[in-house]
Amino acid sequence: MKPTRYLPLFVLAIATSLGAAELPHLQKQGTATQLIVDGQPFLMRGGELDNSSGEPAYLRRSWPKLKALNLNTVVAPVYWHVIEPTEGKYDFSTVDGLVNDARANGIRLVLLWFGSWKNSMSCYAPDWVKRDVARFPRSVSADGTPMEIMSPFSPANRDADVRVFTALMSHLRDTDSARTVVMVQVENEIGMIPDARDHSSEADRLFAGSVPAVLMDHLTKHTTELAPELRATWQTAGLKTKGTWTEVFGSGAAAEEIFMAWHFALYTQAVTAAGKAQLALPMYTNAALIRPGYQPGQYPSAGPLPHLLDVWRAGAPSLDFLAPDIYFSGKFAEWCKLYTRGGNPLFIPETLRSPDASVNVLYAFGAHDAIGFSPYAIEAISEPGESLLTKSYDLIAQLTPLLASLQGKGLTAGFLQESLESKQPQQVRFGGWTINATFERASGAALADGLSIAVGTENTMMSVTGGASRPAITLPSGGLAISVGEDEFIFAGTGLVLTFAAKEAAVQTGILSVEEGRFVDGKWEHIRWLNGDQTHQGRHVRLESGRFTLQRVKLYRY
Numbered sequence: 001m002k003p004t005r006y007l008p009l010f011v012l013a014i015a016t017s018l019g020a021a022e023l024p025h026l027q028k029q030g031t032a033t034q035l036i037v038d039g040q041p042f043l044m045r046g047g048e049l050d051n052s053s054g055e056p057a058y059l060r061r062s063w064p065k066l067k068a069l070n071l072n073t074v075v076a077p078v079y080w081h082v083i084e085p086t087e088g089k090y091d092f093s094t095v096d097g098l099v100n101d102a103r104a105n106g107i108r109l110v111l112l113w114f115g116s117w118k119n120s121m122s123c124y125a126p127d128w129v130k131r132d133v134a135r136f137p138r139s140v141s142a143d144g145t146p147m148e149i150m151s152p153f154s155p156a157n158r159d160a161d162v163r164v165f166t167a168l169m170s171h172l173r174d175t176d177s178a179r180t181v182v183m184v185q186v187e188n189e190i191g192m193i194p195d196a197r198d199h200s201s202e203a204d205r206l207f208a209g210s211v212p213a214v215l216m217d218h219l220t221k222h223t224t225e226l227a228p229e230l231r232a233t234w235q236t237a238g239l240k241t242k243g244t245w246t247e248v249f250g251s252g253a254a255a256e257e258i259f260m261a262w263h264f265a266l267y268t269q270a271v272t273a274a275g276k277a278q279l280a281l282p283m284y285t286n287a288a289l290i291r292p293g294y295q296p297g298q299y300p301s302a303g304p305l306p307h308l309l310d311v312w313r314a315g316a317p318s319l320d321f322l323a324p325d326i327y328f329s330g331k332f333a334e335w336c337k338l339y340t341r342g343g344n345p346l347f348i349p350e351t352l353r354s355p356d357a358s359v360n361v362l363y364a365f366g367a368h369d370a371i372g373f374s375p376y377a378i379e380a381i382s383e384p385g386e387s388l389l390t391k392s393y394d395l396i397a398q399l400t401p402l403l404a405s406l407q408g409k410g411l412t413a414g415f416l417q418e419s420l421e422s423k424q425p426q427q428v429r430f431g432g433w434t435i436n437a438t439f440e441r442a443s444g445a446a447l448a449d450g451l452s453i454a455v456g457t458e459n460t461m462m463s464v465t466g467g468a469s470r471p472a473i474t475l476p477s478g479g480l481a482i483s484v485g486e487d488e489f490i491f492a493g494t495g496l497v498l499t500f501a502a503k504e505a506a507v508q509t510g511i512l513s514v515e516e517g518r519f520v521d522g523k524w525e526h527i528r529w530l531n532g533d534q535t536h537q538g539r540h541v542r543l544e545s546g547r548f549t550l551q552r553v554k555l556y557r558y
């Protein structure tokens, strides 16, 4: 996988000359990778549908809500068993319905290809694949029990997936002329569990063989930039440049995981390349993340995890990036950082639909030039008008032209308080200024009546409503900073207190002005001057907890 792939200009020119909209593509700006849609950088305010909400007739009732949430993109599954119920006979009516409804609502789509693998398993394979185990073999566990995981070592499995994905992408090429679909995820949370590797006879044969030269060359060429965990595994086994998997990576489960990652990557590469040959949309695959202390086999192993990014890059060069599904609360910033290793662009296709999502999104754009953000089971939010996410997505929408022009230039930063215990101020430096952020978080008692926010864990999400039975919730705190001039910043967020220091030791910093405002069509509009109690008489800038605001701040030295 190369960090990014760019569409040659002549392809864009041909597409536009044929009357089709320009193909969405990735483009570098400074250190950032931007998704370009309709010729403009597109900052994705997404939401992923629940697994079984992707049929148009079922979804139809949810579109008004999805719009009210300020989404510009819905991340929606496409099911293999639905589009190819009989081998070689395709039924794209669900895809067409989704595309038409999204377009009619002015919302773009990222399609999730639920093909060979969905959360490790192969539950989306059509009946004719599931029933014909001889032709489409499953992986086998160490004790010989078959698992409902299509073996990545079977060319028949791979070719069946290649054929249907090719048909899907060629159908989109021919029908989606407005390019409502802007990106495609190939497979979903690939991984091996509860065994770290397939023990089918073909897998055993290959595992006893040599590490392929292509992988060895990649590791050798990139030795100094490898993920530290991968390098450590290789180094502990003696940094050999050839040998069997256990000779090169040791006799533990780590070697089995690297072996599986390589073969999953090769299979995904074949599917991705075949799809791109029809329609070269940006494509990626996503990972289920690891709980601390878990060993390969205890988590879905061998997926595009941070310690395996290099293996996936080498095996699946047609993937444009690898993406994390971040469900661990309190660890958002940490996982974002791991997924920007080696220039990997950050896109978060799934994340907890919790109050924290409202600030995590600001952090992802501010600190990491994200391509997009997308909480899971988005259609389950009950009161979009009252959701905190609606409010922070509104800020991102207002800021999009500004952020788009500045991404990758080191002029933005993010602030996030993930744990109430961490009282440490966060610091960022822009030119001659240091900004210190501390966090304040109102409790549930301060919620407006009727405020409704989703709370819960990955699988137990619910919506709670304020008012009479107001829950005791601590509101999230975080935001982003944009340097818009030498002594001038825009801050967006909630629950932040900001103080400033000039770089020169003997110089005092003063707040010249603080203006609350909004962007309308990219132009700043004044709401009110903030001063007096609102700035602690000029001592700080405060983005009140519970409200999502934009403030434009000018500093001076004295």
Ligand code: DGJ
Residues within 6 Å of the ligand: 051, 119, 188, 189, 325, 350, 376, 458, 459
């Ligand atoms: C992660 C998966 O990728 C999703 O499809 C869904 O199963 C979620 N987990 C929530 O359970």
